[in-house]
Amino acid sequence: MMLVVNMFEAKTTLSKLVEAIESGKESEVIIARHGTPVARLAPITRQPVAKRIGVAKGEFVVPDDIDADNENIAALFQESIS
Known part of the structure; x- marks a missing residue:
């Protein structure tokens, strides 16, 4: 049987x-x-991390400067919202 409590309690x-x-x-x-x-107050169930299959592993190289233009890209999104 589940516990039922009133708001004040x-x-x-x-x-x-x-x-x-x-x-x-x-x-x-x-x-x-x-x-x-x-x-309802209930526990958060943690989902196990699924095994990654790596279908693209070794197919491309991520450049070291991949994040270099993040601020410029964010600014473009902000302009499109305004």
Whole structure:
């Protein structure tokens, strides 16, 4: 059964609620306003980094000065917005 807390309790005990989520004691906390669920506090699940297949490895060389024109390019984008 998930934990349901009202808005005032959530505000005053936020640190404890987050700790309960982090520790795994609670899988999620539902926050209610006047008894109506309005929000969910849940852990952030980290996605594993996928293995890169490297299909273009060795096909091109990145020049050392690749970032040399970043400011000029950014300025061009800013001009197009204005």
